[in-house]
Amino acid sequence: MPETAPLLAVRELHAWYGESHILHGVTFDVRPGEVVTLLGRNGAGKTTTLKSIMGIVGRRRGAVSFDGHELIARPSNHIAWLGIAFCPEERGIFASLNVEENLMLPPAVRPGGLSVEAIHTLFPNLRERRRSQGTKLSGGEQQMLAIARILRTGARLLLLDEPTEGLAPVIVQQIGATIRRLKSEGFTILLVEQNFRFAATVADRHYVMEHGRVVDAIANAELATHMDKLHEYLGV
Amino acid sequence: MTIFGVPTQALFGQLLIGLINGAFYALLSLGLSVIFGLLNIINFAHGAQYMMGAFVAYFALQWTGLGYWPSLLLAPVVVGLFGIVLERTMLKRLYQLDHLYGLLLTFGVALVVQGVFRNQFGSSGLPYTAPAQLTGGYNLGFMFLPTYRAWVVVFSLVVCFATWYVIERTKLGAYLRAATENPTLVQAFGINVPRMITLTYGFGVALAALAGVLAAPIYQVNPLMGADLIIVVFAVVVIGGLGSIMGSIVTGFGLGVIEGFTKVFYPEASNTVIFVIMALVLLVRPAGLFGRAT
Ligand SMILES: Nc1ncnc2c1ncn2[C@@H]1O[C@H](COP(=O)(O)OP(=O)(O)OP(=O)(O)O)[C@@H](O)[C@H]1O
Numbered sequence A: 001m002p003e004t005a006p007l008l009a010v011r012e013l014h015a016w017y018g019e020s021h022i023l024h025g026v027t028f029d030v031r032p033g034e035v036v037t038l039l040g041r042n043g044a045g046k047t048t049t050l051k052s053i054m055g056i057v058g059r060r061r062g063a064v065s066f067d068g069h070e071l072i073a074r075p076s077n078h079i080a081w082l083g084i085a086f087c088p089e090e091r092g093i094f095a096s097l098n099v100e101e102n103l104m105l106p107p108a109v110r111p112g113g114l115s116v117e118a119i120h121t122l123f124p125n126l127r128e129r130r131r132s133q134g135t136k137l138s139g140g141e142q143q144m145l146a147i148a149r150i151l152r153t154g155a156r157l158l159l160l161d162e163p164t165e166g167l168a169p170v171i172v173q174q175i176g177a178t179i180r181r182l183k184s185e186g187f188t189i190l191l192v193e194q195n196f197r198f199a200a201t202v203a204d205r206h207y208v209m210e211h212g213r214v215v216d217a218i219a220n221a222e223l224a225t226h227m228d229k230l231h232e233y234l235g236v
Numbered sequence B: 001m002t003i004f005g006v007p008t009q010a011l012f013g014q015l016l017i018g019l020i021n022g023a024f025y026a027l028l029s030l031g032l033s034v035i036f037g038l039l040n041i042i043n044f045a046h047g048a049q050y051m052m053g054a055f056v057a058y059f060a061l062q063w064t065g066l067g068y069w070p071s072l073l074l075a076p077v078v079v080g081l082f083g084i085v086l087e088r089t090m091l092k093r094l095y096q097l098d099h100l101y102g103l104l105l106t107f108g109v110a111l112v113v114q115g116v117f118r119n120q121f122g123s124s125g126l127p128y129t130a131p132a133q134l135t136g137g138y139n140l141g142f143m144f145l146p147t148y149r150a151w152v153v154v155f156s157l158v159v160c161f162a163t164w165y166v167i168e169r170t171k172l173g174a175y176l177r178a179a180t181e182n183p184t185l186v187q188a189f190g191i192n193v194p195r196m197i198t199l200t201y202g203f204g205v206a207l208a209a210l211a212g213v214l215a216a217p218i219y220q221v222n223p224l225m226g227a228d229l230i231i232v233v234f235a236v237v238v239i240g241g242l243g244s245i246m247g248s249i250v251t252g253f254g255l256g257v258i259e260g261f262t263k264v265f266y267p268e269a270s271n272t273v274i275f276v277i278m279a280l281v282l283l284v285r286p287a288g289l290f291g292r293a294t
């Protein structure tokens, strides 16, 4: 298989929260159109990696190149305009905004985002509840809203932090279907997951993180043969 | 004619004074709320900035002959720019720290500004006359309504509700509300939050300066005009709940009116009634009438 140039290349990424050194040289690639996961136990540094790419941790060092641009010294609003969008672990739905305002909040940073109609087709609940206060939605609906609002922006790389955490199985399936659909439309997705059974249904490749480093890379097709190793990594 | 044994003339007269005071309370506490919401800073310089607004109008007239109407725009712009410089050079260093630091800094700025003006202009008021279009008044039968005062009440209501509308009903306001909740995430969506913070501070300060221009023909232009008022305005903000837009407007006008009626029915308490209400509200609802407990 010919190697395509990576859309996102992370090299020797270090990050700190105040005095605590959290990432110790994270290195990995995501190629255009891929769905790639970061797996790892609680506290491995998955969220911190996404935040470092997005430019919202206090201090970071190393190299993060996206589509030919070096991100490491840029403020997060510039990074967004290059075409990266972030869906945080805690979802970040705004209580003082209704569902529609939450959906329309992120500016369209480039052409090619999903239309509001397409989003409503994907998540019909959001249309019905568009006048409700954002935080009055159920957990699953809030997660859909958190994903939906970054699909509008035209960003090509989506950073999704544990989108299935704490959700009922039917909703997890719906989110899985959404991710496959987005992949088929050409989005590139970097997904943080603890649930590797779910990850296996959507991803092309997996990186395993431990103590602030990437310690292994596994292609999805080889996942079955690496089950023992994976159980050990994730402690499940 | 009397109501509850009080001549209607006196009653409506005090109601009008109450509404006038309420208009200033509302404009000033609105600015404080907008600033506090996004910057987490209690802007103690607000009274000084209100005074600066009145002085800009005064200087404009003395030095260049620019009258009241242009000053209504000029003063908020000039003093708002002063606020922007203050934010860019000093306040922005304090956002990570406790509220107390912002309060101390802005309190210091207020003392310096008021001190400089007092040195230059003493503490007796400088006269500033209302424009010809707004002099005179209407005899409503039950009372005499001075045109300028009616204008102040109506104009400040319009400004307050326009501000409310922009914040609660527009896209720009949605950015502001969202950034008040989670500035990091809003910036990660591509919004230049630091610039928004600067402009918001400038806007809040401009509102204070606008109130200063409105006040000039009523209270004269005096270096300490804001120092006394701001104490009452802080009580209003505590009662309404810091950070609530509608709360500031309703509480500002409401307390002005209550204060006015107190002057009629129990004049001894008219200077303290707002502080008594503040104490009661703090006992029952520490976050203020409209505030969200955090
Ligand atoms: N704001 C913060 N300040 C200080 N330390 C933090 C902060 N956020 C996270 N940490 C620490 O950084 C380490 C990595 O956290 P991170 O959130 O990146 O882990 P994670 O892999 O996403 O875990 P989880 O699966 O629980 O979400 C943890 O030890 C955590 O305690």
Ligand SMILES: [Mg+2]
Pocket: A046, A047, A048, A089, A161
């Ligand atoms: Mg995490």
